[in-house]
Amino acid sequence: MSKLIGRQIATSSRIQTLIQELVQEVARLEQPIATVRDSDPDLADSARRAFEEVAKYRGRPLFYPYLGTGAGQGPYVELEDGSVKMDLINGIGVHIMGHSHPKVIAASLRGSLSDVVMQGNLEPNHEYSLLGKKLVEHASRRSRLKYAWISTCGTVANENALKMARQKHSPARHVIAVKNAFAGRSTMMAEITDNPAYRAGLPEYHEVLRIPWYEASDGARSTERSLATLKEHVAKHGKDISCFVFEPMLGEGGYRHAPREFFVPLLEFCKERKIAVWADEVQTFMRTGELFAFETLGIGEYIDLCTVAKTLQCAATLYTEEYNPQPGLVAGTFAGSSASLSAGLAILEEITGGGYTGPDGKISRIHKEFVGMLDRLNETTCKGLLREAGGMGLMVAVTPLDGGRDTVTQLLHTLFKNGLIAFSCGRDPYRLRFLIPAVVTSKDIELAGRIIEKSVLEMA
Numbered sequence: 001m002s003k004l005i006g007r008q009i010a011t012s013s014r015i016q017t018l019i020q021e022l023v024q025e026v027a028r029l030e031q032p033i034a035t036v037r038d039s040d041p042d043l044a045d046s047a048r049r050a051f052e053e054v055a056k057y058r059g060r061p062l063f064y065p066y067l068g069t070g071a072g073q074g075p076y077v078e079l080e081d082g083s084v085k086m087d088l089i090n091g092i093g094v095h096i097m098g099h100s101h102p103k104v105i106a107a108s109l110r111g112s113l114s115d116v117v118m119q120g121n122l123e124p125n126h127e128y129s130l131l132g133k134k135l136v137e138h139a140s141r142r143s144r145l146k147y148a149w150i151s152t153c154g155t156v157a158n159e160n161a162l163k164m165a166r167q168k169h170s171p172a173r174h175v176i177a178v179k180n181a182f183a184g185r186s187t188m189m190a191e192i193t194d195n196p197a198y199r200a201g202l203p204e205y206h207e208v209l210r211i212p213w214y215e216a217s218d219g220a221r222s223t224e225r226s227l228a229t230l231k232e233h234v235a236k237h238g239k240d241i242s243c244f245v246f247e248p249m250l251g252e253g254g255y256r257h258a259p260r261e262f263f264v265p266l267l268e269f270c271k272e273r274k275i276a277v278w279a280d281e282v283q284t285f286m287r288t289g290e291l292f293a294f295e296t297l298g299i300g301e302y303i304d305l306c307t308v309a310k311t312l313q314c315a316a317t318l319y320t321e322e323y324n325p326q327p328g329l330v331a332g333t334f335a336g337s338s339a340s341l342s343a344g345l346a347i348l349e350e351i352t353g354g355g356y357t358g359p360d361g362k363i364s365r366i367h368k369e370f371v372g373m374l375d376r377l378n379e380t381t382c383k384g385l386l387r388e389a390g391g392m393g394l395m396v397a398v399t400p401l402d403g404g405r406d407t408v409t410q411l412l413h414t415l416f417k418n419g420l421i422a423f424s425c426g427r428d429p430y431r432l433r434f435l436i437p438a439v440v441t442s443k444d445i446e447l448a449g450r451i452i453e454k455s456v457l458e459m460a
């Protein structure tokens with residue numbers, strides 16, 4: 001038993017009192033949040049006022065009339081209007097263990113009870129140290145990644161990765177990225193992101209070179225095309241290229257996955273030409289059936305830099321010995337709150353030790369059941385209206401109806417009204433995107449199927 005006060009905090013009277021209060025609070029709930037529920041007419045006015053207030057102070061309305069009460073259970077979440085929705089987007093992929101998972105809540109409480117609210121890179125506490133250690137231990141099993149720099153969000157982790165690549169290959173300016181990539185919201189990540197709407201009005205820096213993503217319908221020829229474009233860029237820009245960044249599965253770009261055979265020739269070529277290989281796993285981390293998607297794809301040996309966030313409740317840039325930057329290049333006040341670092345650790349432990357990974361793990365089962373449900377609907381009642389269901393692990397998308405932007409937006413709102421929260425990805429076609437929590441049961445998937453069926457037929 002540690003002699004340090006902080007380590008004993010879990011047994012202190014403060015935590016006992018807090019837990020008692022929480023238990024009483026939970027007991028006060030009239031109904032358990034174990035399935036979807038309609039909104040409460042008595043709460044309609046106050047909920048509308050609350051939504052309007054958000055719009056008033058941020059200058060635009062919320063996409064959904066969603067304001068959570070803070071209560072949730074598994075994939076179900078309670079909103080201010082009294083409704084309970086099935087949350088299959090999870091704050092865009094943050095709540096991988098669903099809502100109120102006991103281990104995550106306990107860890108978050110432990111962190112909250114620390115005397116330090118926020119931790120940073122100058123004065124971190126033991127959660128920070130442990131998180132870095134665990135990330136490196138896992139990553140280094142199947143790659144040469146050796147260090148982890150913790151930060152607050154995917155965009156910052158990506159900026160750090162880019163700086164490491166650029167410093168190592170200084171003064172190389174160019175970055176190779178794929179078509180329809182998404183990389184975050186800073187000026188440079190908006191440049192890597194292949195969506196002009198996300199950088200409207202910003203100056204262009206012309207530092208990003210694109211190669212096509214994999215076309216499943218065109219198999220090996222598609223790989224050859226991407227490799228040929230990569231070679232053209234390298235022929236033209238030579239040593240002025242610092243890195244190749246890719247999402248192991250195209251995320252915002254449409255949930256299109258590519259096989260190992262697509263990546264290997266590209267990554268071999270990058271290695272040959274000393275271009276840093278950077279896997280942006282901000283969305284894929286913990287979700288694809290192995291901890292890292294580079295493990296699922298068997299491409300770990302090529303990775304120089306890897307960024308993770310979302311499910312980790314904070315973010316990190318992982319890097320090899322060669323990319324360890326000079327002092328001063330990466331820093332930043334915040335690494336995360338004690339609660340989020342502690343919860344991130346608990347989630348990491350649960351995903352790696354709780355039977356979630358591997359070909360027979362829970363993630364693989366959920367993927368098969370969920371895609372199977374969508375395919376069945378497409379073949380039966382929703383005939384042809386739910387096409388190309390697929391993705392990797394807990395990331396699943398399907399092209400609904402005509403795949404048009406307005407149609408998909410309308411479908412998302414219909415689903416919301418009927419009790420299910422999803423989001424879109426891709427462009428032409430726009431797709432219906434699910435970031436499924438790793439705790440859904442077969443019963444939850446059946447219910448999701450009924451809501452999707454009802455919503456698609458309502459619109460058709």
Ligand SMILES: Cc1ncc(COP(=O)(O)O)c(C=O)c1O
Nearest residue numbers: 153154155182183184251282283
């Ligand atoms: C692949 C990818 N990279 C980077 C980001 C940016 O992460 P954040 O929103 O945490 O800054 C995202 C967010 O969706 C993402 O999906």
